[in-house]
Amino acid sequence: xxxxxAPSDLARGTEYAGxxxxxxxxxxxxxxxxxxxxxxxxxxxxxxxxxxxxxTNQNGYFSVAGPYNFDNFVTAWNQGGxxxxxxxxVTITVPAVLLTLFLxxxxxxxxxxxxxxxxxxxxxxxxxxxxLPPQVLAAPLFQMFKxxxxxxxxxxxxxxxxxxxxxxxxxxxxxxxxxxxxxSNYMKALSSDLTEAxxxxxxxxxxxxxxxxxxxxxxxxAALGTLEVIFIxxxxxxxxxxxxxxxxxxxxxxINNLQGVFLSNYNLLAAGATITVIPTLVIYLLxxxxxxxxxxxxxxxx
Amino acid sequence: xxxxxxxVRRLSRQDKIVLTAMVAIPTLIELVFVWLPTLFxxxxxxxxxxxxxxxxxRPAGASxxxxxxEDYPPFWPAVQHNVLxxxxxxxxxxxxxxxxxxxxxxxxxxxxxxxxIFFAPVMLSLALVGVIWQLFYQRDHGLLNFLLGxxxxxxxxxxxxxxxxxIWAALIAATWRHSGxxxxxxxxGLKGVDPSLREAAALDGANAAQTFFRVVFPAMRPINIVxxxxxxxxxxxxxxxxxxxxxxxxxxxxxxxxxxxxxxGEGQVIGVGSALATILLVISLVPIVFYLTRTxxxxxxxx
Numbered sequence: 001x002x003x004x005x006a007p008s009d010l011a012r013g014t015e016y017a018g019x020x021x022x023x024x025x026x027x028x029x030x031x032x033x034x035x036x037x038x039x040x041x042x043x044x045x046x047x048x049x050x051x052x053x054x055x056t057n058q059n060g061y062f063s064v065a066g067p068y069n070f071d072n073f074v075t076a077w078n079q080g081g082x083x084x085x086x087x088x089x090v091t092i093t094v095p096a097v098l099l100t101l102f103l104x105x106x107x108x109x110x111x112x113x114x115x116x117x118x119x120x121x122x123x124x125x126x127x128x129x130x131x132l133p134p135q136v137l138a139a140p141l142f143q144m145f146k147x148x149x150x151x152x153x154x155x156x157x158x159x160x161x162x163x164x165x166x167x168x169x170x171x172x173x174x175x176x177x178x179x180x181x182x183x184s185n186y187m188k189a190l191s192s193d194l195t196e197a198x199x200x201x202x203x204x205x206x207x208x209x210x211x212x213x214x215x216x217x218x219x220x221x222a223a224l225g226t227l228e229v230i231f232i233x234x235x236x237x238x239x240x241x242x243x244x245x246x247x248x249x250x251x252x253x254x255i256n257n258l259q260g261v262f263l264s265n266y267n268l269l270a271a272g273a274t275i276t277v278i279p280t281l282v283i284y285l286l287x288x289x290x291x292x293x294x295x296x297x298x299x300x301x302x
Numbered sequence: 303x304x305x306x307x308x309x310v311r312r313l314s315r316q317d318k319i320v321l322t323a324m325v326a327i328p329t330l331i332e333l334v335f336v337w338l339p340t341l342f343x344x345x346x347x348x349x350x351x352x353x354x355x356x357x358x359x360r361p362a363g364a365s366x367x368x369x370x371x372e373d374y375p376p377f378w379p380a381v382q383h384n385v386l387x388x389x390x391x392x393x394x395x396x397x398x399x400x401x402x403x404x405x406x407x408x409x410x411x412x413x414x415x416x417x418x419i420f421f422a423p424v425m426l427s428l429a430l431v432g433v434i435w436q437l438f439y440q441r442d443h444g445l446l447n448f449l450l451g452x453x454x455x456x457x458x459x460x461x462x463x464x465x466x467x468x469i470w471a472a473l474i475a476a477t478w479r480h481s482g483x484x485x486x487x488x489x490x491g492l493k494g495v496d497p498s499l500r501e502a503a504a505l506d507g508a509n510a511a512q513t514f515f516r517v518v519f520p521a522m523r524p525i526n527i528v529x530x531x532x533x534x535x536x537x538x539x540x541x542x543x544x545x546x547x548x549x550x551x552x553x554x555x556x557x558x559x560x561x562x563x564x565x566x567g568e569g570q571v572i573g574v575g576s577a578l579a580t581i582l583l584v585i586s587l588v589p590i591v592f593y594l595t596r597t598x599x600x601x602x603x604x605x
Contacts, residue, residue: 027405034402035419041438041478042422044445048437062448107328110321114313122329124594129336131531131590133539135558136583139565139576140342141335147356173335176328205317209324234427236542241562252427256546259433266443273433280425288418291425295483296490 042277048270049073056267072271080258080272082251086279089233089250091164096171097228101221103172104179109209111180112187113195123184130177134237141170142241157244166242167250171232179224182297186220187213220297226287227294230280251276340583346576353565353572366577374574380555383469387476387556388537395477396533399484404514406485407492417489424482432546435475436462465553472543472554480536484529491525492518527596534589538582557582 048061050068059065076082107126111119145160152158160166194216195208203211239253246257255276262268284291313321350362370377402420406413423431438445439461446461447453461471495518503513519526541558544550550559557578564575 024408024410027408027410031402031405031410031416035416038419038423038478040445041434041475045434045437056443061443062445062453103328103331106324110324114321120598122325124598125337126328126332127597128590128594129332131535131586131593132336132340133535133541133558133582133586135539135541135561136343136579136586137336137339138561139346139572139579140339142565143346143353143572144339144342146353169331170335173331176332177336180328204314205320205324230425234430236427236429236545240545252429255429255433259436266437266440269433270437273430273437276430277426277434281422284422284425292421292486295486 045270045273045277048267049076049274051267053265053267061266072267073275076262076268076271076275079268080261080275081247081254082272082275084247085249085251085254088164088248088254089252089279092167092171092239092250093229093232096168096175096232097225099168099172100175100179100228100232101225104176104183105214105217105221106209107176107180108183108187109213112184113192113208113213123181126177126180128177130174130181134174138237138241145242161242162244162248163242164248167235167238170238170242171235175228175231179228182224182294183217183220186217186297190216219293222287223290223294223297226283226290230283230291233280343576343579343583346572347580349573349576351572362573366573367581370574370577370581374560376551376555376560377578380557380560383554383556384537384540386469387473387540388534390473391476391480391533391537395480396484396529398477399481400488402481402485403488403492407489417485420485421482423479424486426479428476428479428540428542429546431475431479432472432543435471435478436547439471462547463552468547468553472547476536476540476543480533483532487525487529487532488522491522494525495521527593531589531593535586538586538589557585 048056049072050070052067052069052071055065055067056063107122110116111123142161145166148160150159155163155165157163190213194212198208198212233250234252235250236252236256239250240256243249243253246254249257255272258269258272262272346359347366348362348364350360350366351358402416406417406420426434436444441447441458441460441463442454444453444461447458452458459467462468499517499521500513503517508516539558540556541550541562544554544556544559545562548554550556550563561575561578561582564571564578
């Protein structure tokens with residue numbers, strides 16, 4: 001085996017792959033061991049969920065005795081009220097993601113296409129806001145919502161507490177910071193000739209934004225949209241703080257109560273946990289590239 | 303930039319109104335739901351209040367801080383746990399993610415499958431991570447004790463229940479998620495490193511380790527900064543997982559969890575909770591300011 005690298009290989013940057021196949025055995029062993037360890041908790045959940053409690057009571061959880069079926073999933077779905085919780089998640093996630101993308105695209109357009117004295121100040125404020133631990137502002141937000149009186153036809157608590165609006169508003173406010181940061185970098189990278197040409201044609205600011213810049217940002221929206229769906233679906237804290245009625249919780253926060261609902265029936269708990277994993281897993285499998293692009297978009301500049 | 307200047311001058315009145323609205327609406331939302339509450343937190347930390355009637359708010363000076371530091375038993379354990387969380391993520395979870403990225407950056411067979419496996423936990427909420435690991439750690443029926451051969455015996459450990467070990471168990475669960483995230487960012491970073499740098503190092507006779515630590519790793523400086531910031535902020539934000547396990551008590555105290563324990567439920571002590579929140583804010587501002595000066599410092603000078 002030669003360590004001399006041919007120039008053509010260098011150009012393609014493949015020297016690490018081709019010339020030293022021996023080293024990859026070690027790599028594969030490390031990766032395999034880690035991959036198995038990585039899959040154990042999820043695999044254990046899934047395995048437990050597939051087994052009826054009669055079987056695990058008789059044979060113990062650490063056994064391979066059948067039968068295996070999906071009964072626990074059906075029972076957990078019905079007893080746990082998952083259809084309700086998933087619907088609550090949709091009710092919160094869809095408006096929050098759309099609002100976040102829309103508002104941050106407005107902001108990003110304004111700060112990236114027009115040079116204005118306070119651009120950097122505003123961007124810093126937005127980005128910093130996204131990085132704060134949510135617990136820092138929990139008390140004032142809770143009290144603000146509690147002391148804001150609303151008519152009862154609008155909210156049965158008479159305040160903003162226990163409403164989806166409270167969660168959507170705060171989720172949106174928190175996520176605008178990150179999306180504005182990413183989108184403004186994306187828009188800055190677009191050539192300013194594009195809007196110049198539109199300007200010559202007499203297009204106003206809104207048309208430049210809506211008909212020229214927005215369509216060009218589709219890849220960024222796809223990536224950010226996927227990311228934000230996962231972020232907001234996975235948000236545990238704000239619904240925990242604002243929503244008191246158990247039947248209004250989104251699924252991520254509701255799993256906190258599942259341990260009480262299913263008592264010590266670990267098979268049902270495992271099925272419940274697995275059900276909660278499924279939507280994110282589906283999004284991941286379908287939109288993996290978008291999700292990864294979204295995560296790295298945010299860090300590519302720093 | 304001359305082109306931008308020209309554009310600004312050509313804005314019509316209508317354009318100016320549109321642009322103002324574009325900036326004003328998101329800024330207002332950001333101020334009302336993020337920055338005003340942050341200021342209120344600082345304000346409330348200097349008061350005594352039960353959270354019921356706004357007219358009951360009484361000034362209290364620094365007494366809440368004094369109480370937290372001197373008389374509030376879970377405070378110092380929580381600080382220690384937050385520090386431990388940071389150290390563990392920084393010394394174990396983050397390097398593990400870097401190792402995964404370096405291993406997977408070689409063109410090996412099945413790289414994408416490995417990536418998907420290591421990345422899968424990043425998709426899950428930390429609350430769900432807590433539930434899944436609860437099943438794994440459970441004393442009598444959890445997989446870990448079966449693998450250790452202690453399940454069902456008196457020696458079996460309740461990994462999330464025993465206050466001597468539960469912080470470590472929670473940290474391993476948090477690592478499960480954090481490493482995948484770090485791996486992903488470093489994979490992107492490694493792809494961005496100019497291949498000619500490695501070639502130059504190889505031609506100079508550097509071995510793989512030298513090439514990595516002296517050439518490749520320093521070349522990923524922007525990503526390194528992002529990861530340092532993410533690691534610090536994650537350790538300050540840690541909350542969901544301990545809250546799901548036992549609401550952040552009995553060995554799992556974290557500052558973030560103490561904030562919430564003082565705000566909701568029985569005997570609301572808003573002042574004390576806000577003092578804890580303000581302490582958390584001040585600590586958080588260190589990595590945030592560091593990140594912002596790195597990111598925006600150059601641009602601020604240019605404009």
